[in-house]
Amino acid sequence: MLYPLVLIALVAAPVALLARFPGRERIAWGLALIPLSIFGLTLALAGPVWEGGQVSERIAWVSALGLDLSFTLDGLSLLFALIISGIGTLIVGYAGHYLGADSGLGRFLAYLMLFMGAMLGLVLAGNVLTMFVFWELTSVTSYLLIGYKHDYADARRGALHSLLVTGGGGLALLVGLLLLGQAAGSYELSDILAAGDLLRAHALYPAAVILILLGCFTKSAQIPFHFWLPGAMQAPTPASAFLHSATMVKAGVYLMARLSPALGGTALWDVTLAVVGGATMTFAAIVAMRQFDLKAMLAYTTISMLGALTMQIGLGGKYGAEGVATNILAHALYKSALFMLAGVIDHECGTRDLRRLGGLRAYMPQTMVVTALALLSFGGIPVMFGFVAKELMLEAALETELGATMSLLAVAAIAITAVAYLVTGWRLFSSTFLGQRSLAAMQQHVTDPALGMLIGPGVPAVLSLLIPLAFLGPISGLIEPASVAIYGKPIEVKLALWHGVNPALLVSLSAIVIGFGLARFGEHLANLRGWPAWSRGDMIFDRLIERTLAGATALTRAIQEGRLRRYILITAVTMLIFVGVPFLSFGLGSIRLDLDPQLQFYEILAAALIPIGVIATIKARTRLGAIISVGMVGAMVALLFVLFSAPDLALTQLLIEVLSTVFLLLVFSVLPVRFESFSEAWVRRRDAIVATVMGVLMGSLVLATATNDAFAPLAPFFLENSLEQGKGTNVVNVILVDFRGFDTLGEITVLFIALLGIYGLLRLRQGKGDATPERVTATEPAAEPVDTKR
């Protein structure tokens, strides 16, 4: 009974539209009961998981493709599902306050519910293809949420960037997952995880790993794809807090963690993850330190933490697995709180620029306390949950099996990151709450927000303190099955605040000391000159898009320049290449060119008159000559039908030929008598060459296929069944009206439509909107001088 978890959220999306009506705060808290019920239901279903088991179910979908809706709830899924529904509850309620004045809240919450369903589907999926469907759905809903304020160009740009980057990564991921499925022989996660040794030795392994990692790195904003996440901050803050820090961006981390028991343990996987993750973690932490926009600052710290999670998966080992699980939870708690607090400050002060904020301690004391709690956890200060998580990260770096160099580098990177976090946290706190009272705050009569708006950030911030103090035991029970799923082997997890004096604690403490020492200089660091603007990823990406579009436009202009003959020429040449090249490389097959003993002279004559008629048509200088020549060609075709056993065809052909000629004479009587030579000589020569090659190709095609016995003809069936099933002796007629009667119906329809078209064209002449050339020339000069005469 796992699919209801996904279904409830998806079905709730239209219900969320209710929030467009006034009284939005209360409606939103009412809607928050939906994720809360999912939270409760998940806990109720999770029974076997605490004991180290899992819950699975499967609904047949497209079984032939190995595509089943199968869901599995194990430790890792449970951790994610609880975070998604738990944080989701708070976010939905918080959004009611944040967007209380916006009638678009209904739409916003509908998107949010859709996202929640997709994200739950992603983490509960027991089949990689099912998972991929939900993966893409999260990208799409994220696009909708970032572009929520779609009348702003920046919002559209941010939304498009995130969609293109994560969508492009999604394509790579799909191919990677298909390769993985091919190698493992199944798309079920349980089968893939069981086939670890087989997979690592498989020839497809490197390609599959690289493609899957591309998908994960784009989704989780790893270098060099990190730039879309700061752009995604254009989303309303509740969405940023939910999607772009707590849940969606962790989808990549989730997938890497999920697959690491099967794919990990090789240099390709471990070193790539450790290096890319470590680089992202350090780089983003340093960039975050220098931001002035509250949300941009938080976005970069999120990228940094995603890098840290990736790195820990790469570092591996027991502590790596424990560290990933613990850090996911700790980060979800403090970072969603911080984002919601940034939203509170933005909402109350009308700005989130650190240079325009300050002195808020007097106006917003409650907000300050909550922020301080969340920031302490973020900075990894002892007794906060963030500290417990950071200790595990350091343990993972110290105990890694990737060698001493890697271990040393990782410890150094974590230490630098920890220092940068402290500087960032202190800058955020001091620029907002301490110092001089800002103009923005004084003008707006800033106060603490309504209690309902503080519940959102308050709950996770307080949990960040309460969990290590009171609930480490129960939380260990949640972290343990998750760690087991990441590690792939049973381990025992006992989270603790105090591990005794060990290297991890020493590194952690020295980082805290250095961090507080440097914190005073945070402002100076931020004001230092940075890299030039063009080197930023989003600028480069914009230019890439521009170039692609310009290239596409140029190509379209070159191919589709608006003249029919250009299109025909391109079509003909393309056909010559695609049919001619295989023809030349494979040859014509076994052509039987034995002379026909029954060949009659009149057959030769009829066939020979066709090329002569064609040449005469082309060479004709007058329209009458052309009509006669083309008529002769038609007559010779009819004659060939007579000679080669097709009396019905000959009859029809002759009839139609006469009619066509009459029509031609009728219409051509109004056209110029003589043909003009419009084209230049070289164009005619070029066309003649293309035409000749086309003729030779088609002629050879006839020779190659007509003398080929590779396929059994269909004719005997019709000949044998004509009388019995169709009640007729003329087999051609029986086919037309019986065996293939619908074709004939279609043919009649086509004729009727052509008739309607002709009727319309000729009748239009009498219409009042009609302008004959005479009238055009009569009215054109008159249009101008009207005013001057007056």
Add this chain to the structure above:
Amino acid sequence: MIILLAIAIGSLFAGATYLVLRRSVVKLILGLIMLSHGVNLLIFTMGDGVRRGAPPLVDAQGQPPAGAADPLVQALILTAIVISFGFTAFVLALAYRSNQAVGSDDLDDLSTTDRL
């Protein structure tokens, strides 16, 4: 025999390709007519061999004559002949109208609708 048909079909396709690449509306239409002849003959050769004197007519017992021609391709061509006639008639009416409106046989003069 088949080589004769191959030459005829090849020349029809070559002539049609050359004519549809011309700027004159009249030549374009002639090219289309020629193309339909070429395609019809092409289908004709794609059946169960091209035969003399054995039309696909069965006797009262439902027995076909020895070596009867392929009836399926003939049915397909019959449909094709009629449809290409409908198409030709439509294109001719279109040419008639456009010549009335624009007064030119040059396709390039049709690139703008300002004169309509």
